[in-house]
Amino acid sequence: MRGKARDELLPPELLDELADLEWVTRMVARGMGGGIHRSVFVGAGEEFERHRPYQQGDDLRHLDWRLLARTDRAYVRRFRESSNLHAMIVVDASPSMDFAGHAGGGVGKLRYATFLAAALGHLLRSAGDLPGLLVTGGRGGQPAALLPPRAGPEPWRRLLVALDQIAPGHPGPLAPALETVGSVLVRGGRVVVLSDFLEDDAGAALARSAAHLRARGDEVTAIRILTPEELAEEGGEDALYHDPEDPGLELPGSPDRDPRYRAALDRYYAELARLLTGHGVVWHEVRTTDPLLPLLRSWFQPGDRAPRG
Amino acid sequence: MIELARPAFLWAGALAAGVPLLLHFLRPRERSRRALPTLRFLTEESRVRIHLARRPDELLLLLLRMALCFLLGAAFAGASWIGPEEGTGTLVVVDVGAGMEGAWADGDPEALRAAALDGLEHPLAALTLVRAGAGGIPEVRRLGPGEAAEALAWTDFRPTEGEVRLAHLLRALRDDAALITGFDSLAARVVSLPRWTAWGVGLPELRTAHWPGAIELVAPPVPSIPPPAVIVEWTAPETVDEPVQQALEVLGLGTDRPPSPDTLRVVLHVGSEDSLGELWAPGAAQARAVSPVEGAFLLLDGRILEGAGPSPEGTPAEGTTVPVLRAGGVPAGAARRAGGRCEVALPLSGDAGIVGSGELPLLLESAIAEGCGITPATLAGLPDDAEGAVDAWSRLLRGAGLPGVVKASTVRGEEAGTSLTRLLLALALLVVLLETLRTRASDRRRAG
Numbered sequence: 091m092r093g094k095a096r097d098e099l100l101p102p103e104l105l106d107e108l109a110d111l112e113w114v115t116r117m118v119a120r121g122m123g124g125g126i127h128r129s130v131f132v133g134a135g136e137e138f139e140r141h142r143p144y145q146q147g148d149d150l151r152h153l154d155w156r157l158l159a160r161t162d163r164a165y166v167r168r169f170r171e172s173s174n175l176h177a178m179i180v181v182d183a184s185p186s187m188d189f190a191g192h193a194g195g196g197v198g199k200l201r202y203a204t205f206l207a208a209a210l211g212h213l214l215r216s217a218g219d220l221p222g223l224l225v226t227g228g229r230g231g232q233p234a235a236l237l238p239p240r241a242g243p244e245p246w247r248r249l250l251v252a253l254d255q256i257a258p259g260h261p262g263p264l265a266p267a268l269e270t271v272g273s274v275l276v277r278g279g280r281v282v283v284l285s286d287f288l289e290d291d292a293g294a295a296l297a298r299s300a301a302h303l304r305a306r307g308d309e310v311t312a313i314r315i316l317t318p319e320e321l322a323e324e325g326g327e328d329a330l331y332h333d334p335e336d337p338g339l340e341l342p343g344s345p346d347r348d349p350r351y352r353a354a355l356d357r358y359y360a361e362l363a364r365l366l367t368g369h370g371v372v373w374h375e376v377r378t379t380d381p382l383l384p385l386l387r388s389w390f391q392p393g394d395r396a397p398r399g
Numbered sequence: 400m401i402e403l404a405r406p407a408f409l410w411a412g413a414l415a416a417g418v419p420l421l422l423h424f425l426r427p428r429e430r431s432r433r434a435l436p437t438l439r440f441l442t443e444e445s446r447v448r449i450h451l452a453r454r455p456d457e458l459l460l461l462l463l464r465m466a467l468c469f470l471l472g473a474a475f476a477g478a479s480w481i482g483p484e485e486g487t488g489t490l491v492v493v494d495v496g497a498g499m500e501g502a503w504a505d506g507d508p509e510a511l512r513a514a515a516l517d518g519l520e521h522p523l524a525a526l527t528l529v530r531a532g533a534g535g536i537p538e539v540r541r542l543g544p545g546e547a548a549e550a551l552a553w554t555d556f557r558p559t560e561g562e563v564r565l566a567h568l569l570r571a572l573r574d575d576a577a578l579i580t581g582f583d584s585l586a587a588r589v590v591s592l593p594r595w596t597a598w599g600v601g602l603p604e605l606r607t608a609h610w611p612g613a614i615e616l617v618a619p620p621v622p623s624i625p626p627p628a629v630i631v632e633w634t635a636p637e638t639v640d641e642p643v644q645q646a647l648e649v650l651g652l653g654t655d656r657p658p659s660p661d662t663l664r665v666v667l668h669v670g671s672e673d674s675l676g677e678l679w680a681p682g683a684a685q686a687r688a689v690s691p692v693e694g695a696f697l698l699l700d701g702r703i704l705e706g707a708g709p710s711p712e713g714t715p716a717e718g719t720t721v722p723v724l725r726a727g728g729v730p731a732g733a734a735r736r737a738g739g740r741c742e743v744a745l746p747l748s749g750d751a752g753i754v755g756s757g758e759l760p761l762l763l764e765s766a767i768a769e770g771c772g773i774t775p776a777t778l779a780g781l782p783d784d785a786e787g788a789v790d791a792w793s794r795l796l797r798g799a800g801l802p803g804v805v806k807a808s809t810v811r812g813e814e815a816g817t818s819l820t821r822l823l824l825a826l827a828l829l830v831v832l833l834e835t836l837r838t839r840a841s842d843r844r845r846a847g
Contacts, residue, residue, distance in 0.1 A: 189434060199436075288439070320436060329431045330431065330432045333439070334434045336438075340432075345440075348441060
């Protein structure tokens with residue numbers, strides 16, 4: 091199972107391509123382990139931070155002898171330590187994510203989110219971070235799967251298996267999922283939400299939960315996933331459409347022939363993005379036809395010290 | 400411009416084209432049920448728009464079906480393409496039969512010429528003069544714009560020896576209408592003396608000539624109209640009696656006229672049943688009378704006329720014997736076409752229904768009424784004066800249903816019309832092919 095899930099979600103060629111990418115947080119990491127992020131601790135790291143006048147009791151190993159020889163003043167060198175992060179990947183498995191369009195052959199939003207989550211998890215692990223997973227869609231708003239951030243290959247294996255076994259669950263808002271994340275994630279961690287963000291309250295509760303995470307010092311990234319058909323870019327056909335999360339609601343029509351459909355959709359996501367980014371959430375928009383590797387490269391350039399927002 | 404021989408078919412095609420349109424909008428939509436997570440953004444407006452604007456392939460299918468109906472209607476409408484308006488060509492048909500000799504000798508030749516050319520205001524100032532040539536073959540002479548009417552000399556109207564039959568002339572010209580080119584309408588101006596015997600013969604034939612245009616009658620102002628003469632030959636002169644004379648009077652014929660080219664020649668075989676031989680036996684005539692050939696022929700002027708009644712055999716061929724019927728279809732005798740004359744066999748005695756020749760007047764009268772299609776009253780009432788005869792003839796022509804003006808292009812455009820019809824049918828087939836291809840492509844798309 092382990093090999094099958096990993097090979098399917100993370101094929102070797104993708105791993106090769108991802109090898110030089112680094113996802114470095116913009117924040118100061120509070121992790122205890124080694125990583126690529128700047129730590130809140132200053133001391134024995136490798137990255138030079140600043141000079142400080144020598145004080146009694148300072149370790150003489152940190153004294154800048156060259157500066158002392160030139161200026162006859164005693165300064166010690168301060169270094170920034172590198173640390174790792176605890177991260178949670180939230181995958182929305184509500185029924186609305188179980189949609190691949192009607193053209194046939196396309197990847198569904200949930201499956202695309204699975205691939206993207208695996209790739210992001212790999213990048214997190216490469217940076218020394220500890221990835222965890224929360225899959226929404228359980229009964230009563232509970233998570234369908236919850237794997238707290240853990241180090242080691244076995245938790246990673248379980249995470250990949252859980253990703254591979256994701257199935258559409260029950261509809262529900264995303265805000266409770268973020269609250270659950272807040273309860274299992276160490277402060278100053280990283281949260282990635284993969285969803286179509288079709289919230290009943292236009293994302294107001296979601297924005298509040300994201301704001302709470304941000305207030306804790308967590309980095310929150312929201313990745314919106316839609317199909318081209320939902321974006322009215324292709325494949326619209328005159329049919330009787332129904333909402334998978336509300337089967338009783340049916341409307342005849344076609345998205346690509348309704349000029350106000352795309353305007354309403356754009357308006358909804360623009361408002362949601364404004365709400366979230368207002369709280370410091372990083373907002374990305376992808377469609378299920380976007381190739382994964384170019385997408386990741388556009389977010390995380392090799393050697394970049396911070397992801398593009 | 401496109402002219403239609405049967406416009407009703409075009410209207411029918413246009414109406415039929417509306418049927419697919421009607422079905423397209425009335426047919427209940429068979430929408431597939433599909434999921435759309437972003438359904439909330441679909442507005443009510445899309446419903447209306449979708450209702451009116453179907454998918455492109457459905458619209459294409461609708462247009463193809465409508466085009467198919469319309470093209471089929473247009474194909475059967477006999478559409479023909481004719482060129483731009485070029486005016487009405489007028490064909491001057493001059494009766495140059497021997498009967499016109501009197502007009503030539505006694506009348507005013509210049510007046511006759513003027514009557515022929517009167518009103519020939521042609522936009523192209525062109526004229527086509529047609530006169531009967533040797534053997535009745537029409538001679539067509541065209542005059543260009545520079546020649547015009549003045550180029551016509553009276554000699555063009557000089558009568559010839561022999562007989563000219565106007566109906567035959569017109570029919571021949573109709574069949575050879577390709578000679579009359581350059582016009583989109585064709586009229587015939589017939590210059591002839593209103594001698595009712597000749598016209599009476601020509602009238603029913605003019606009907607069958609189906610001249611595709613207006614026929615204008617021009618009677619030259621001649622002082623007198625010679626009445627027709629008749630020569631009655633009897634195979635049994637001893638049987639000539641009063642009833643025979645009465646019959647001739649019914650027909651308006653007399654026997655005291657000098658022979659002329661228009662003289663009627665009637666051969667009456669009157670005798671006993673035995674003397675007429677086997678062919679003329681009343682029994683044979685009666686047998687033929689109950690055959691499918693019914694009351695269609697009549698002896699009138701020495702020719703077998705094509706009657707108005709149902710005659711699957713048409714004008715009998717030379718030597719063919721047809722029954723002579725009395726009123727009510729009772730067989731009374733037999734007639735045979737022989738050498739341009741009509742020979743009638745009437746038994747004088749026996750059980751055939753005719754005793755002596757006493758019933759001949761009634762026989763001829765009823766046969767005229769039923770077989771020829773010309774009422775005796777009209778024949779009897781035809782005026783002798785030229786003006787009155789022309790009017791009467793014109794009335795008869797109108798009553799006979801001859802068109803006032805029929806586009807000559809109907810004749811000229813027959814070939815073009817045929818090609819247009821073929822083109823329309825080919826387009827209809829192409830439409831069917833396109834629809835078939837579209838349907839198959841759609842099926843493959845669904846299967847894929």
